[in-house]
Amino acid sequence: MMSPNTTQQPLTLTLGHLYPDQLNLYGDRGNILTLRRRCQLRGIELRVVGLGVGDALAPDEYDMLFIGGGQDKEQAPVADDLHEMKGIGLWAAIEDDMPVLAVCGGYQLLAHYYRPAEGPDMRGLGVFDAWTEHKGTKVPRCIGNVAISWNGQTLVGFENHGGRTYLGTAKPLGKVLKGNGNNAEDQTEGAIYRHAYGTYLHGSLLPKNPHFADHLIELALQRKYGDRAITENDLFNGNHTNKAAEIGATVLELQKTTVSPLLTPLEDSLEWEAHASMLERLGLYSEAATILRTHKS
Amino acid sequence: MRNEQPSQPLSPEIDQSPPDSTLEPAPLPAADEEMTRKPQPKRQQHTMRAGLAVMAGRTAGAISRRLHLGGGTSIVGVVAQRVYPDIIEHLATELEHGSLMVTGTNGKTTTSSFIAAILRDDGLRVWRNREGSNLVGGVASSLVIRAQPNGHLRRAGKAISILEVDEAALPKLVDAIPPRVIVFTNLFRDQLDRYGEVDSIVTKWKQAIAQLPDTTTLVLNADDPTIAQLGDSFAGRVLYYGIDDLSLKDDPAEQEAERHQVLDVRTCSNCGSDYEYSKRFYSHMGHYHCPNCGKQRPTPDVRVTHVQMDTFDRIRIQIESADEQREIVVPLPGLYNIYNALAATSVSRALGIGWEPIISGIEQSKPVFGRGERIQADGKTMRLLLAKNPTGFNEVLRTLFSDGISRHILFVLNDNIADGQDISWIWDVDFERVPGQTETLVISGTRALDLALRLKYAGVAEKNMSIIPTARLKAHRNTETPRQKRLKKKREIKEQLAEMPGSQERQYGIKIALDSALQQTPVGETLFVVPTYTGLLEVHRELEQRGFTPHYWEGRDA
Numbered sequence: 001m002m003s004p005n006t007t008q009q010p011l012t013l014t015l016g017h018l019y020p021d022q023l024n025l026y027g028d029r030g031n032i033l034t035l036r037r038r039c040q041l042r043g044i045e046l047r048v049v050g051l052g053v054g055d056a057l058a059p060d061e062y063d064m065l066f067i068g069g070g071q072d073k074e075q076a077p078v079a080d081d082l083h084e085m086k087g088i089g090l091w092a093a094i095e096d097d098m099p100v101l102a103v104c105g106g107y108q109l110l111a112h113y114y115r116p117a118e119g120p121d122m123r124g125l126g127v128f129d130a131w132t133e134h135k136g137t138k139v140p141r142c143i144g145n146v147a148i149s150w151n152g153q154t155l156v157g158f159e160n161h162g163g164r165t166y167l168g169t170a171k172p173l174g175k176v177l178k179g180n181g182n183n184a185e186d187q188t189e190g191a192i193y194r195h196a197y198g199t200y201l202h203g204s205l206l207p208k209n210p211h212f213a214d215h216l217i218e219l220a221l222q223r224k225y226g227d228r229a230i231t232e233n234d235l236f237n238g239n240h241t242n243k244a245a246e247i248g249a250t251v252l253e254l255q256k257t258t259v260s261p262l263l264t265p266l267e268d269s270l271e272w273e274a275h276a277s278m279l280e281r282l283g284l285y286s287e288a289a290t291i292l293r294t295h296k297s
Numbered sequence: 298m299r300n301e302q303p304s305q306p307l308s309p310e311i312d313q314s315p316p317d318s319t320l321e322p323a324p325l326p327a328a329d330e331e332m333t334r335k336p337q338p339k340r341q342q343h344t345m346r347a348g349l350a351v352m353a354g355r356t357a358g359a360i361s362r363r364l365h366l367g368g369g370t371s372i373v374g375v376v377a378q379r380v381y382p383d384i385i386e387h388l389a390t391e392l393e394h395g396s397l398m399v400t401g402t403n404g405k406t407t408t409s410s411f412i413a414a415i416l417r418d419d420g421l422r423v424w425r426n427r428e429g430s431n432l433v434g435g436v437a438s439s440l441v442i443r444a445q446p447n448g449h450l451r452r453a454g455k456a457i458s459i460l461e462v463d464e465a466a467l468p469k470l471v472d473a474i475p476p477r478v479i480v481f482t483n484l485f486r487d488q489l490d491r492y493g494e495v496d497s498i499v500t501k502w503k504q505a506i507a508q509l510p511d512t513t514t515l516v517l518n519a520d521d522p523t524i525a526q527l528g529d530s531f532a533g534r535v536l537y538y539g540i541d542d543l544s545l546k547d548d549p550a551e552q553e554a555e556r557h558q559v560l561d562v563r564t565c566s567n568c569g570s571d572y573e574y575s576k577r578f579y580s581h582m583g584h585y586h587c588p589n590c591g592k593q594r595p596t597p598d599v600r601v602t603h604v605q606m607d608t609f610d611r612i613r614i615q616i617e618s619a620d621e622q623r624e625i626v627v628p629l630p631g632l633y634n635i636y637n638a639l640a641a642t643s644v645s646r647a648l649g650i651g652w653e654p655i656i657s658g659i660e661q662s663k664p665v666f667g668r669g670e671r672i673q674a675d676g677k678t679m680r681l682l683l684a685k686n687p688t689g690f691n692e693v694l695r696t697l698f699s700d701g702i703s704r705h706i707l708f709v710l711n712d713n714i715a716d717g718q719d720i721s722w723i724w725d726v727d728f729e730r731v732p733g734q735t736e737t738l739v740i741s742g743t744r745a746l747d748l749a750l751r752l753k754y755a756g757v758a759e760k761n762m763s764i765i766p767t768a769r770l771k772a773h774r775n776t777e778t779p780r781q782k783r784l785k786k787k788r789e790i791k792e793q794l795a796e797m798p799g800s801q802e803r804q805y806g807i808k809i810a811l812d813s814a815l816q817q818t819p820v821g822e823t824l825f826v827v828p829t830y831t832g833l834l835e836v837h838r839e840l841e842q843r844g845f846t847p848h849y850w851e852g853r854d855a
Contacts, residue, residue: 021563025486030724033754073496077569144718158719204724207750270753273770274746280770289772 012045013220016062018086019070020050022078023105026160028068030204031101034213035064042264044221053081057089059096063220069104069202072116079122082109087125094127099219100196103205104161107190107198108132111170114163128191128198129168130182146179146201147282148189154287155209156278157201165200167191173199178282195219208278210271218262269295343387347448350381354441374437385433388440389474391450394421394457396474397644398467400502401482401524403689404637405461407629408482410665411641412459415658419650424458432463436470464498468505475509478647480516480640484523484562485580486722487686495562499523506531514647516640519597520582526566528595538643539597540635542604543576543584567592578632579695580688599643601635609700610669616642623652626660629669631696633689667833674845676820681836682827685716687725693827694730703736705824707814709807709832710742711767716829720744728755737817739763741810742832763817764803765810773803807835 017032032048039046051057070078082090094100100110108114111130114122117137124131141162148155150173164183172182173190181189181200190199197216199205206213272295279288354377361372377384389396399409413423426439439458444450462470464484471479481502486495506515511533518524519539528535562581563571570589577583586593602622603615610630616623616639627638638659645655664670667683682697684690697704712718728751731738738761740749745766753759804813818824828836 024725026719027721027724030721030751030754033724037754071496074564158721160719203719203721207724207754208747270746270750270759270764274750276772277746277766277770280772285771288770292770292772 013063014047016049016051016065018051018067019078022074023068023070025069026202027204031206034206057086059089059093063224065100067102067106075105094196097195099216102198103202110198128193129170130191132163132165134163142180147177148174150174157203157205159200161200208275210268214263344448346381347387348446350377350384351441351444352446353380371434373441375434377441378437385437385473391453392456392458393454395477396458398460398462398476398479400462400467402485402487404482407637407668408640409459409461411659412644414662415645415654418654418658422456432466433469436460471505471508478514478644480644481524483521485688516643519595523562525595536643536647537595537597538599538639541600541602565592618646625656633692672845677818678823680825683833684827685830687722690726698730698734705737705818706735707739707826709828710744710748711829711831712744713831715831723751728752732756739810739814741765743767769805811839
């Protein structure tokens with residue numbers, strides 16, 4: 001559990017969960033549970049702090065941020081609070097390369113604005129150079145299973161959004177393989193700015209996409225313990241296997257190329273099987289086969 | 298309303314020759330459909346048209362059943378409606394005692410079955426739409442299968458219908474059949490991909506209520522803030538029900554679990570401030586008030602003052618209405634079934650029914666299709682507990698795992714259209730209750746892997762779950778590349794690996810899942826099956842084939 005090297009302190013990360021009471025529509029809890037467990041198995045303590053309406057966001061106190069999706073009724077007061085109470089802190093955090101995951105409604109709130117079918121625009125923070133429009137109730141919602149390519153790998157999830165998001169200069173998170181993505185027109189899905197990721201994928205997103213969860217954890221670790229991580233490359237791969245064994249999980253000794261080099265690989269065959277199963281439902285058979293070949297012993 | 302009187306005089310001249318247009322065989326062209334939609338044409342024309350619709354619908358139903366396309370319950374109504382769009386309206390007006398409606402996210406079926414038992418004990422002939430066919434088509438079916446080819450209902454005297462109505466189908470149906478009483482049980486998030494957001498259901502319901510005549514009585518759950526507010530602007534009679542027993546335990550584990558729970562309602566419908574709860578039974582059900590504008594839970598007219606659990610599925614409740622108190626033993630497990638009994642009691646009180654049939658009706662009613670249903674199989678007992686949304690699932694888990702007894706469990710998670718294709722909600726369910734509480738655990742369904750993953754993250758070790766998904770991945774069959782296929786040796790290594798813990802060879806299909814779960818359950822013990830809706834149908838079909846349970850369309854209501 002303890003790092004074998006210079007430090008006597010266990011690694012800790014603090015996750016700021018924005019609006020856990022308002023923006024929790026689509027199993028967002030699964031993302032938090034996944035981050036927590038994947039940290040825990042590696043001997044990293046993940047503290048989760050809820051940030052509700054009225055709470056200020058002090059960027060120094062957190063190592064990563066998560067913001068989920070909500071119903072329209074709940075999203076409006078949250079949009080105001082995001083501007084008034086958390087905007088500056090959030091901007092500072094993002095400019096300082098803090099990893100941020102924003103799903104669905106949270107993603108829309110981090111773009112410039114959300115224009116509903118009727119009524120005034122809901123302003124966003126403008127972290128992503130993108131905007132969202134609702135084309136009215138006659139235009140069908142984007143609902144269904146979805147797969148995208150990200151970083152040469154696949155991400156799977158479920159999307160359910162009425163708004164169509166269009167990217168300005170923002171870089172998309174990935175390219176849609178099956179499903180609608182940002183707007184069902186240009187094959188883009190999500191947006192990236194520095195280490196902030198916006199996406200419509202829930203399902204929950206992280207449990208079935210362990211590589212993406214680890215990517216976020218790794219970014220947070222690098223940001224917090226960056227120098228040490230580089231100079232003492234084995235820091236994060238210390239004797240955490242013991243910790244994992246205590247919890248009852250199997251940690252593979254074998255390093256896998258697709259897994260982040262900084263984090264101990266975990267026994268993820270169930271995760272990948274679920275991932276592959278979703279790819280197959282979407283008709284992506286060769287991608288599914290690749291996943292199983294790469295991730296099954 | 299239609300109470301106490303045959304609403305329309307039945308036409309004596311059925312043999313009178315009808316106008317030409319209605320002699321055409323079904324389905325009729327669209328022009329005719331337009332014509333018969335117009336208000337106030339002659340009734341016998343309609344009766345002919347209804348007769349055709351009845352025959353067409355029933356033929357379609359018979360064919361569907363013969364071809365095993367399902368229970369054939371919905372298709373009857375769908376076809377009949379194609380032939381005669383106003384068939385529901387036409388037939389429903391012939392019921393001597395009118396119609397009751399039951400809607401809400403959870404508890405519709407059990408509540409209606411309690412009401413049905415009560416009304417039967419009161420001497421009425423009860424008609425229901427059965428087995429979840431609660432969309433408009435299913436309601437039409439329930440009437441059509443009881444109609445004659447002459448376009449009239451069979452034995453409409455002393456008849457009352459209890460219609461279980463899908464949340465979203467409500468506005469359409471109240472328009473066709475204004476009910477005498479309508480009960481709203483609760484509102485939780487359910488199938489967001491199908492219904493849209495929870496708020497859009499509230500909007501639909503408000504529309505429906507605005508269409509109601511003020512002779513209708515609304516029966517509302519006072520403990521659910523969204524339901525209670527529906528009475529705010531209604532001109533007719535409103536009856537509230539709720540639980541007043543403040544001694545209901547909140548054991549520490551539950552408080553712990555409650556903290557994770559996602560709430561669908563937290564803000565006041567008047568002013569948008571957060572409600573405060575002085576007592577919370579589960580999810581957003583409880584005693585709430587708004588600290589800002591003072592809006593609070595209405596005082597219930599029918600209330601449970603004391604709850605005592607005798608055994609797993611014998612709950613003794615003291616129920617009070619208009620200063621009269623009675624004891625009722627609810628023969629089903631779980632707090633949610635107390636609400637169902639309470640809803641049924643309130644509806645009966647609204648209809649002016651005495652206590653005797655209420656008590657006997659509830660106490661002697663048998664669990665219905667998948668709602669606590671008990672099936673004996675090879676010396677083992679199976680209990681089917683449908684769980685189709687987070688709140689329902691949470692309540693089932695709480696019921697199963699609150700008394701420290703280890704259970705034998707089969708979970709079936711499907712994502713077919715009727716279940717909702719988005720299964721994100723499993724991450725909002727407190728599966729953290731499960732680890733260490735299962736004797737054996739089998740997981741099946743089209744999304745078995747997702748559920749297994751959820752349980753893994755809840756802390757259930759993989760070796761303690763048997764994962765038996767509905768179908769094998771194609772990729773599993775084809776994982777061997779052509780090169781691997783040539784190299785037999787490599788294959789052998791693969792087989793060895795497959796025997797490693799955690800990656801043992803999977804089995805597939807609901808049949809094997811059920812076999813495995815039953816095999817692992819010792820004789821004399823109970824296997825709890827917790828399926829989503831289509832999972833329940835599959836389990837039932839499987840049990841039917843083994844002769845353990847009757848075909849579900851051969852119910853006793855017909």
